[in-house]
Amino acid sequence: MSAVYDNWERLVAAVLRKEQLWKLFYDQSRSPSVLSEASKLVLISDFTSAFGVTDLRLASAELLGKGTFGSSYLVAMHNGVKIVVKRLKSVNISEQDFKHHMNIVGNVRHENVAPLRAYYSSKDEQLMLYDYYSEGSVYALLRGQTSRNRAHVDWEARLKIAIGAARGIAEIHKQNGGKLVHGNIKSSNIFLNSQQYGCVSDLGLANMIETTFMLPAQCYAPEVKGTRNASQASDVYGFGIVLLELLPRKSTAHLPGDSKPVNVVKLVGSVKSKERGGKVFDANLCNYLRVREDMVKMLQIGIKCVAKSIKNRPKMSEVVNMLEDIYANPTFDLEDILRASSVVLSKGTFGTCYKASLENGKTIVLKRLKDVIVTFKDFQQHMEVIGRMRHENVADVRAYFRAEKVLVYDYYQDSISSLLHGKPGAAWKRLDWESRLRIAVGAARGLAHIHRQNLGKLVHGNIKSKNIFVDGEKQGIVSEAALATLTSTIKLPVRANCGYCAPEVTNTRELSQASDVYSFGIVLLELVSGKRSLGTTHGRSKVISLVDWVQSFSYNKWITKVVDLELRKYQIEEEAMVQLLQLAIDCVAIVPERRPRMPEIVKMLEKISGIEPSHESSFEDGLYDTWMESRLEDLLEDLLPKLTS
Template identity: 60%
Template sequence: MSAIYDNWERLVAAVLRKQQLWELFHDHSRSPSILSEASDFSSSFNSSSPLHDLALDFSRLGRILRSRKTTPRLALFSDFSSAFEVEDVFLASADLLGRGTFGSTYTVAMENGVKIVVKRLKSMNITEQELRSQMEIVGNVRHENVAALRAYYSSEDERLMLYDYYIDGSVHALLHGQTGQKKSPVDWETRRRIAIGAAKGISAIHTQNGGKLVHGNIKASNIFLNPQQYGCVSDLGLSTMVETIFMGTAGCYAPEVKNARDVSQASDVYSFGVLLLELLTRKSPAGPKAVDLVKLVTSVKSKERAAKVFDAELLTYPQIRDQAVKMLQIGITCVSKSVKKRPKMSEVVKMLAGIGVMNPESTMIPQNLVPLYKELVFIEDANPKFELEDLLRASAEVLGKGTFGTCYKAKLENGNTVLVKRLKDVIVTFEDFQQHMKVIGKMRHQNVAKLMAYYFSGDEKLLVYDYYDKPSISDLLHKKTGTNRTFLDWETRLKIAVSAARGVAHIHRQDGEKLVHGNIKSSNVFFDGQNYSIVSDAGLAKLMGPIRRSAVRDPHYYPPEVTDTSEVSQASDVYSFGVLLLELVSGRTSSQTHGGDVISLVNWIHSVVRQEWTPEVIDMELRRQVLQVGVDCVAFVSGRRPRMPQVVRMLEEISGIEPSDESGLEDRWEQPSMESRLEDLLEDLLPSLTP
């Protein structure tokens, strides 16, 4: 123990000077780079002296400092706010947490109880400028599942990094215990949260520095438990800075990694796969009793032997066996020998999100919900109200699967029927989810689906709506009955267009005119004999993790500027509504086959000269004016699209339908000049002309 404290004295001696540390921990409102300075006095102190004696002679420190030509610097990142005074540092006690591939880690405890973690790095083979650049990249990574770098120190002799302290410790300590201590039980939900949290953290890391940042040292001892018991990734980005020839914890590294410079995002995926196997087996790939986990699980040839792979504690819960098998399959995919066969971490996040969630094809509402609240949260005027148990006992029918989740028709025992939307890949906190539900729940409009209630748990997010026993516009237009599609006369189509436009315009007026629908398409607009259109799924896009345009079910509803669902806007809603108008006018789907290629309906419409906008493109009863409104909505440049209230007004004037009370609130739309239309058409066609 004395050796530990002797080492710590040297570390403190390397960074302390009273006035400068005072500035360091209090003047944090300046640049995220260099906020204060400290000198390395390690050579000026006797390492055997008591820790508190380091504070006794500041005049001597000043003389040493003045004798130096340059002063080493200690950098603090701008969002760090310390919870201790500088005097506390002189009285700090320190414990060695462990020695790893890239250095030693200490826990520093102040007299007031505040703790921080200090990472002392091994010898480094980079310049001061390279270090500073790397620290700026690492220090600006901010994610709830990534341990934030708070400050760093660099001199000729020492390289230190300061992090938050996680009271619940590391995943390695949780799974394998401390030396000489009996291991504590670890339930399935905790293991699942660790996996999901760590995956999200690594995925976030991989998006940094232009999508090139690598962790390089993923293992259980570098994953900590945050207060919600999700995995939190530490020791980010050190592999490229440390002179390490052989990687210490070989069982955690991909076969192609021979030294620290070989690490990549693909090798991070491999290491994460080993972590998953460690969570499932509770066997360690490191230490004196190290087990080659990849060899262990890939050698399994039968179900009987497969059972022996899992931690025996997991097998006592039959209801989670299928979930454990799914996680094992994901882990095996991650540890593929072939770099090309390993998934991206963003894909791993999605795969893990499906664990603990029922099969989308199932005809039952999930029974194993783990709630934050044990009941449905109802919107104030919702009627009739019912209990969560009533919903779980309901008979359910899958209506369809969409970009953001699966829809069920649920018939309650009392005879009432509701529509349940089961969301996937929700990334926001409960507080943000609850606030968003309040915004959506306040919407009361005859052309917008009414939210009745919602449910939020770690595993499940459900929305409950009134049930509309009517088909979607997509079904009306495109579903075949025999050999012919359902016939919709001109008057009905026009009323559908006007009422859907009114619904979308009302959505855009909510939340200070900032609310976005984000997923307008004919399958999300339902036909109602009285009000004609009911717009559903409003405002869900912002709750979800980004989904690439190429991965959504109906990509042709999105405008060119939207590359993933996080980029949707009210202008992109207008574009999507324009595609819906073109569907109503032409009777065709959002994508078309043209010359053997699949193209969007928008490009197909543009490819047909205006003189041919009769019977081939437009159903006989339909009018050119509506098609022109649709073309205006799908303008290539977002700034040339009308606003939804202006679309409502134009359609009302074309149809002769009596304007709504909201229609008079918007200025008239001035249609673009012919020159602007031609320019927009050329911009739309250029991508297809580029080789």
Template identity: 55%
Template sequence: MSNNYDNWERLVEAVIRREQLWQMFHDQSPSDSSITSDISFNFQVLDGPFDFSSPGGSSQYQKLPPPAIKNSQKKENYVKQEVSGMVFFQNFSPVFDLEDMLRSSGKFLGKGTFGSAYMSSMDNGITVMVKSLNEVNISKKKFRNRMEVIGNIRHDNVCALRAYYFSKYEKPMVYDHYSNGSVSAMLHGKTGKNRDPLDWEMRLRIAVGAARGIAHIHKQSGGKLVHGNIKSSNIFLNSQKYGCVSDLGLASMIPSPIMRNAGYHAPEVKNTRNVSQASDVYSFGILLLELLTRKSPLHDIGGDEAVDLVKLVNSVNGKEQTANVFDVELLKDRNVEEQMVKMLETGMSCVAKTPRRRPNMAQVVKMIEDISMMNTRNGLQPKLVFIGGLNPDFDLEDMLRASLEVLGRGIFGTSYKATLENGSTIVVKRLREVIVTSIEFQQQMEVIGRLRNESVATLMAYYFSRAEKLMVYDYYGAGSLSSMLHGKIGENKISLDWDTRLRIAGGAARGIAHIHTQVGQHLVHGNVKASNIFLTTQGYGCVSDVGLATLVGTNLVLDSRSSGYLAPEVTDTEKLSQASDVYSFGVVLLELFTGKPSILSEDKDKAIQLVSWVTSVVHEDWTVAVFDTELLRYPNMEEAMVKFLQIALHCVKRVPEHRPKMSEVVRMLEDISGTNSEA
């Protein structure tokens, strides 16, 4: 963290005093987060200004009753003793400072489970949301530790915490402001004001975005982090109009009894101390039911009676009246009814009464993405853009009518095997979390499409829209190198002899070396790993997923299961390079040599990297122990295998400058196989 700003307490005290005035002049405090009231952080209220220049002055209290004066003076005296400053998180360069915030105008957004929210609009046009937490009985150390966890989560579908402040009485948190308001306001706001006509595509984008955000949260802190307060009022729309999750991690820090959020809580949750990832899934299931029905979690059916939304859906589910639960606006489009039914099934699986019967969020993401793919097939408009003057014997309509089979889900999206009606087979890669303009996307596709090399997977075509980005490749029937080496015996895993491994290594090396010669010798692959290497019809390695790391961003690579392939400097600097490609390829060579995955799991579930294991074994002169047992059948090849191992270890040197260029790696591998580049 950096950029500590002193005197934040002046803003804190302004917020305190404003809220006291608000409560004093209103019989009831607003309870709906969608209720707003104009305020200003430098205004005059009832002719009594907030005097920021003299926080100890008496004029600021003249309009408050004696108990409020005493309470405010007590808090202000404490703030004078403890000036911690405003703390901004790394990777966030603020274009405003404390004085900008003090001069800003604002709006009271309402009270939530954990505190009050304010919108702060500054003179430079920047708008942020300030959340002032309720009384929190927590030490400064624990609070800062929790802020570190929350603030360092970077994901397009998780609202970013920008800054925070700690004092005994007030703990404000600063977030980005989302001008579209919450999903709750969109669904349940008053007609003609906040309530918007939400079509099926928009509801799908809200669902898939929020699911991705929660799934990312659940991967943090060793896979143990819990949100704890998932509800439609905590879901917003990001710049790409996908769902974005807010209020992360506050439930575990601020335990409180279940009150008006009871409709979202799983049956096993008695208070927020008992929330879990399984209860997050339940709450997300309620969100899906809200999106489908446009009814609140506790649905008012008249009088003082309210029916739980899950019970309401269950009462018609299975009675051939499923359509009766859907929002009437959605029923206008009969083309999406099948998708809505599948979404309803997904939601009901999430709200299973027994936690163990609920899917995890990663599984939920897959279910919703598959539903979204159905929508893509129904709603895409022509046209496919074919690369390099190709004249294929299919078009978009043929592709949408094709039978699909999920091949796998990677860090950049889901790949489908599409069998066309004419009998040909292609691979359709559906990208996710790509936030680029159409021009940027087109330019990158043109770069990838020009990589005409037998050792680089050919990009045939692409499609771009605001909602969907598709890439079409040739299909490689043998599967990936990862499945060959590490798949289940009798299914994907096959026995690879020494010559085949050499051909795979040589072909993949030539592919990456060719990539490195493009764009003025500056192009980077960025995600070299065994699951992105396939076999050509001649049995040589062929590299796929070129350039997507540059397009999508490094964060996805860093957060993925590909960490065993990442060079040390990438983890530190978050920058990919051709040298880091060489490191990743060195890991692939070690996989080919040892038959082991890039990350090993040993006793006590302690994971160690393949590079570390091989290095330690070789250092102890137990070289034979690193051989894949299948390679021991070729005793006459031992010298060649040792050279192969030396090349791999040369590639994974810790210092980037000590690694060879990919062109040098190609020559070394060809020397082993007895071939040359001309041959």
């Protein structure tokens, strides 16, 4: 923590010393001496240092924009690390109250809220430091100001933006006893995170800065314009404007050639039917019936949010539920699937997977289950449990057909297995160390989320590298969650031959969360070694499991014998590799009770990789400490006989 704190302090000191930043941060009449040596940068949450003193001295900065509450600057290190520094306008509260408010804002930990990393406060200067989102804001995206063409922002992408931002605002509204207000919800304050969900930034500034909201600003509720009485209801209004911006074929701001901005509230205020909705919807999204129907639903949600009467606006938690209901509905039906061209992808433990290309250009995966042993009612109830299990690292079941026992998933081109063990060629990609760690963290988070479902009793039952997919951001996505309980377990002992099956499952046929951990340990070994779960000896006369192969080498030979040759060309700390290997060995312990739980594994992987803890794992720090204590006890237990012999 002290090293992290020190690096942040050096960063601010370095960038504020630069002549170009003095020109940006200060008027000619102001003196740089206001940043006294006594003033300290306060660290709110952990930040993994990815730069050194030399990088800090070479940092450059550029003005990103001037907003309602201040100006934002992009600060770039020589090695590519970027952060955002926000310089606030005149703060109208005491320095003590400012620090108190910063602590409230800093405690909001959610994947859809941009985290406040640190703040700087002195008598005359207040700065806030945030992560930099390379994907840009929703405002820029919808106006073609990013690398992505607005016409290519499909309906699913817009839904994810809306759902993510709604989740973030709902989380904000829960904080500080349910009294926290954002106060400045607009598309320029919503960014895209690495999973392409909306992420809310600039939290809580409305309570600190004297600002009169101008009448032409469409994102502010009627009761707020001309005053500064922001509320959670006015946040809902602002979010309603964002929803309406995601729908129309026209922009809501001045563009070259436009005579005036479009007032989205007036544009859609009277539109409450599918027929009239077609007049305002983006034409690029209207070529598919199901999409048009979902757009009408979002339109109606937006209209509710921008109601003039505060009491008629929904709560943000209600908005989240309504949007998630839209996302849960597939943009296709059985007839679309029957018309689709399909090919067999694989035949696995629980059924056959088909890749289907729909007429609208979307590619999906159909999983036809075999040996289903549960009743029709139990099948439906289990699907409802799986359907509620929404997480960025768990592949969603987009639809299911009860009679045919067919499940529908999104299509992912690559799995861990194909990336590590695929045939060399144009489509085959080797994974670097950073990518392998990111995949491992994502997959672990997804499996931990699965284990939290159904009162903490849900089991995946079939973890293997072929069932963990990799998206464009190198995030691990766990697929085929919890299908084992639907199908016959009579063939489970045969699965031992695949190398992923825990010893107790072979004997008892009983799956558990501990057996999931064992299988995940095999996946970790694959990621480190680059080898398959099963291999052959040099003479190819005997099949050997990856676990037995790794354990055939002593601890001090892991780096030279076990680690993938592809990884040795990278400059990687050997300690991190050994830590990952040790974690994998702990996961494949013969005794189930000796294996760590998934939340503990997530925490350990985050520490090894330096990846920022998720909001879920940040609440489970104690579990990691408990696991470390138990590991030390186990090591002492093993060492004591040797020391006394």
